[in-house]
Amino acid sequence: MQRFDSVAGGLVVGTAVRATIISHERWGVMAQVLGHESVGASVDGGYIDSPSGSSRALPAEYPPVGAQVGALVVEVDRYHPPIWIRLTTRAADLREFSRPCGCCGRPTNLSPGGDGVTVDVRSSDGPGCASFVAHRSCLADRLNPDFNGDRARVNAVGHHQPP
Secondary structure, three states, X not given: OOOHHHXXXXXXXOOEEEEEEEEEEOOEEEEEEOXXXXXXXXXXXXXXXXXXXXXXXXXHHOOOOOXXXXXXXXXXXXXXXXXXXXXXXXXXXXXXXXXXOOOOOOEEEOOOOOOEEEEEEEEOOEEEEEEEEEEHHHHHHHOOOOOHXXXXXXXXXXXXXXX
């Protein structure tokens, strides 16, 4: 079985990346994530800062084609091929990025040191991956209380432990 969903496996919601703008579209820009050039990527105009104060960046406010920009991963669509990455370049998101928790619905912080994690759901039956974000505590609280090791790992994953 070919698992297309393993491509760009190192990218999860909230991951900081560098991207090159490759074209302007009426709705936003197409981009290429450095190190993941084989995967499609885009930034919707609503995820680009607008110096004019518009809720969506105007086409004249898009980063120029060829520019390298700092961005964050908003979504990685691995449900069916081709894999697609949606990005944000908004300065506020680069400082602190949050999304609604898939368990409780309240915002969870996915920035470094935040209280959020990304959960990937995969099956041994075939390719495809669905993802959602959750507070560490919400996810840990929903695990069987007898699974102490799993609960501890949910609370520890991604946190750097001193040597």
